Amino acid sequence: MRVAQHLVDRRREELRGLIRRDGFLPVAEICRRLKVSEATARRDLAAVEANGHITRTYGGALADYNSAFASLDERTGHAWPAKVRIAERAVAKIRSKGTIFLDAGTTIQAVARALMHRRDLIQLVVATNNLAVASVLGGAPGVELHVVGGTFLNRQAALMGPRAVRALEDWSFDAAFLGGEGMDDAGVSNSHESIAEFQRAVLDQTADIYFCLDASKIGRSTPHRVAPWRQLTALITDATPRQLATAGIELPARKLLRA
Amino acid sequence: MRVAQHLVDRRREELRGLIRRDGFLPVAEICRRLKVSEATARRDLAAVEANGHITRTYGGALADYNSAFASLDERTGHAWPAKVRIAERAVAKIRSKGTIFLDAGTTIQAVARALMHRRDLIQLVVATNNLAVASVLGGAPGVELHVVGGTFLNRQAALMGPRAVRALEDWSFDAAFLGGEGMDDAGVSNSHESIAEFQRAVLDQTADIYFCLDASKIGRSTPHRVAPWRQLTALITDATPRQLATAGIELPARKLLRA
DNA sequence: AAAGATATGATTGACCTCAATCATATAAAG
DNA sequence: CTTTATATGATTGAGGTCAATCATATCTTT
Numbered sequence: 001m002r003v004a005q006h007l008v009d010r011r012r013e014e015l016r017g018l019i020r021r022d023g024f025l026p027v028a029e030i031c032r033r034l035k036v037s038e039a040t041a042r043r044d045l046a047a048v049e050a051n052g053h054i055t056r057t058y059g060g061a062l063a064d065y066n067s068a069f070a071s072l073d074e075r076t077g078h079a080w081p082a083k084v085r086i087a088e089r090a091v092a093k094i095r096s097k098g099t100i101f102l103d104a105g106t107t108i109q110a111v112a113r114a115l116m117h118r119r120d121l122i123q124l125v126v127a128t129n130n131l132a133v134a135s136v137l138g139g140a141p142g143v144e145l146h147v148v149g150g151t152f153l154n155r156q157a158a159l160m161g162p163r164a165v166r167a168l169e170d171w172s173f174d175a176a177f178l179g180g181e182g183m184d185d186a187g188v189s190n191s192h193e194s195i196a197e198f199q200r201a202v203l204d205q206t207a208d209i210y211f212c213l214d215a216s217k218i219g220r221s222t223p224h225r226v227a228p229w230r231q232l233t234a235l236i237t238d239a240t241p242r243q244l245a246t247a248g249i250e251l252p253a254r255k256l257l258r259a
Numbered sequence: 260m261r262v263a264q265h266l267v268d269r270r271r272e273e274l275r276g277l278i279r280r281d282g283f284l285p286v287a288e289i290c291r292r293l294k295v296s297e298a299t300a301r302r303d304l305a306a307v308e309a310n311g312h313i314t315r316t317y318g319g320a321l322a323d324y325n326s327a328f329a330s331l332d333e334r335t336g337h338a339w340p341a342k343v344r345i346a347e348r349a350v351a352k353i354r355s356k357g358t359i360f361l362d363a364g365t366t367i368q369a370v371a372r373a374l375m376h377r378r379d380l381i382q383l384v385v386a387t388n389n390l391a392v393a394s395v396l397g398g399a400p401g402v403e404l405h406v407v408g409g410t411f412l413n414r415q416a417a418l419m420g421p422r423a424v425r426a427l428e429d430w431s432f433d434a435a436f437l438g439g440e441g442m443d444d445a446g447v448s449n450s451h452e453s454i455a456e457f458q459r460a461v462l463d464q465t466a467d468i469y470f471c472l473d474a475s476k477i478g479r480s481t482p483h484r485v486a487p488w489r490q491l492t493a494l495i496t497d498a499t500p501r502q503l504a505t506a507g508i509e510l511p512a513r514k515l516l517r518a
Numbered sequence: 519a520a521a522g523a524t525a526t527g528a529t530t531g532a533c534c535t536c537a538a539t540c541a542t543a544t545a546a547a548g
Numbered sequence: 549c550t551t552t553a554t555a556t557g558a559t560t561g562a563g564g565t566c567a568a569t570c571a572t573a574t575c576t577t578t
Contacts (some may be wrong), residue, residue, distance in 0.1 A: 001573035002525045024321055037527045058318030062283055131393060139413035147418050149408025149426050154398035159406050167408050260543040261555040296557045
């Protein structure tokens, strides 16, 4: 018995909410709560999964936590192996003690994950505005974690805005690891002004500035400029110098860390 | 073939790390990564689960995200039904627009979950220092979410410390919903000074102060005082007036919301 | 109003998961 | 060194999960 489209959509929207609230929902529970058969529950699950935001598992579905915890999503996502290699290169630049900043973005989340593998951390202070990074690093041995507060941006699961910028004022970082959505001859850029503005504020407080971008970002043009190439300490990327050159990006060897 | 105890412990420690990093790990993946049989993987899973920090699901195991996302844990945890009723009572006090603060603690996480059910929110600004609350509420329709930054406390998955207190200075809340670890005749108290101090700072910025504590907190004595009874707008609890009286807690009717 | 499209629930068979049991090899205890 | 305890992997049977198929009812389109 067919049912009206808007009802279907609403039910699936509700399913997304349920999964999101509970973190994990077994299929049987979905049937009970949505009052549908197992078959429909699975179909809904497939539909919601296709739209992103959840990942199915055997027996149910997991919330991707609006990408606050996009771990599964990420690992299967775009250029993940490259991001992991970039992350390893980045982590090698982190000393066992000191103060660093980790930005938002999946590449930087990979850095946080890689940082978990380090066993030699003594007293590393890590500040971040990224809730995914915070969740990964929370409770990591040898790490004192700080979260820079601000307005929550759902898309990035990160904190931004004027309060975030202001909160940066009493920080001073030995190193910062930043992501970006595009890079061209002029430097790194992002699609949202609030992100770019926040990143610029980070730069003001940081000694060593590392941008971590995979090759897919080459030549991608996004409106809000973060920093010109001369301002950063190094670019960590899987892209070859030749690939970079095609987009007019020419960096001295000491400013290019190949992953 | 038996294997040395310290190796077993180490492997299980590693398993906990793997699950923690990945959020979810299927049994087959555990076998592959730990190079053990399925039987051993399940045994390890059971052992790690017994020590907390993960919850098993059909087909694998979920990280509890160091309680940043203790959703499953909570729901099966202590006094959860009471917390849900308290949360519903609390949410009824929240208007469809305005600015509120949500504290750390499982009871307040229940408030956040209950808030998700509200469909009438227009422009509600929610500030919190609790990452679990942030994850639940992130992207909720009609909610503008802010996170008050600070030092990450693993046990509570919350942000505290001097930076958090300072970040509160430019806020002003219509209402705040706070938890606590104990209540007696003198008022509400907490076990950690940093938490109590932060909560006192919240009180300074808040018009209507609601404490949400279930009956198990009655008479429990914890060292760091947060606020005397006269300072709060109302106590939301499942405890009966008689129960409260046994601990010397006497509140006027308008200050007691029974859940 | 008629025809077509499709959402639903039931059924089925293949596959997977899980707990229990058991033999065995090796660590730990004496 | 001998004995005991136990961690491991293989096996097995019960039950759960899933995708595919199909008939049916009802929404949508013309």
